[in-house]
Amino acid sequence: EADIYQTPRYLVIGTGKKITLECSQTMGHDKMYWYQQDPGMELHLIHYSYGVNSTEKGDLSSESTVSRIRTEHFPLTLESARPSHTSQYLCASSAVGSSYEQYFGPGTRLTVT
Amino acid sequence: AQTVTQSQPEMSVQEAETVTLSCTYDTSESDYYLFWYKQPPSRQMILVIRQEAYKQQNATENRFSVNFQKAAKSFSLKISDSQLGDAAMYFCAYRSLGGATNKLIFGTGTLLAVQP
Numbered sequence: 183e184a185d186i187y188q189t190p191r192y193l194v195i196g197t198g199k200k201i202t203l204e205c206s207q208t209m210g211h212d213k214m215y216w217y218q219q220d221p222g223m224e225l226h227l228i229h230y231s232y233g234v235n236s237t238e239k240g241d242l243s244s245e246s247t248v249s250r251i252r253t254e255h256f257p258l259t260l261e262s263a264r265p266s267h268t269s270q271y272l273c274a275s276s277a278v279g280s281s282y283e284q285y286f287g288p289g290t291r292l293t294v295t
Numbered sequence: 296a297q298t299v300t301q302s303q304p305e306m307s308v309q310e311a312e313t314v315t316l317s318c319t320y321d322t323s324e325s326d327y328y329l330f331w332y333k334q335p336p337s338r339q340m341i342l343v344i345r346q347e348a349y350k351q352q353n354a355t356e357n358r359f360s361v362n363f364q365k366a367a368k369s370f371s372l373k374i375s376d377s378q379l380g381d382a383a384m385y386f387c388a389y390r391s392l393g394g395a396t397n398k399l400i401f402g403t404g405t406l407l408a409v410q411p
Contacts, residue, residue: 215398226401286332
């Protein structure tokens with residue numbers, strides 16, 4: 183089982199609230215990723231990081247922001263949640279090198295009412 | 296840009312039988328990786344099997360094997376002796392060999408049901 187954790191697992195929140203989804207890994211991986219997954223759909227990359235103080239936007243435009251102050255921690259923040267942000271958010275990490283697989287966290291299912 | 300297509304939204308198999316999940320992809324690159332990931336109802340995605348495009352030999356992991364046809368850009372997953380625990384959503388994914396991102400491009404998934 184991969185050592186990558188996400189909290190909370192489920193979150194129901196009202197419109198306009200600020201939220202932070204937590205992601206931590208204990209494998210010392212430099213690369214971390216955030217994917218968004220709507221029910222029954224594929225995953226889309228929304229953010230990634232090469233290492234500390236390095237973050238980039240992914241293929242799918244997202245109003246969320248991320249930070250990478252420590253290697254093991256890659257939180258995602260929504261300043262003002264909206265119903266359109268309702269989705270599943272998956273965090274992943276991988277070691278440097280193209281042959282290394284990505285390990286996924288259990289995901290956070292976010293519902294904005 | 297690379298794309299991954301899974302044409303079977305849902306599949307069903309009897310326990311102990313064999314099932315094959317289809318995946319095709321489009322790329323202009325000659326070297327890349329292909330993956331099958333499994334996402335059980337608990338939602339944690341795990342790697343099932345990986346194939347390097349430069350290797351002609353099909354990858355095998357216990358009951359899971361792939362049929363990699365590079366010229367046809369096809370990458371199917373065969374599950375032998377299906378078990379109830381194999382029921383999950385299966386995603387085919389592509390990753391370029393070059394570049395620093397290592398990002399994965401996913402298909403839309405195939406939901407596999409295993410009937411007892």
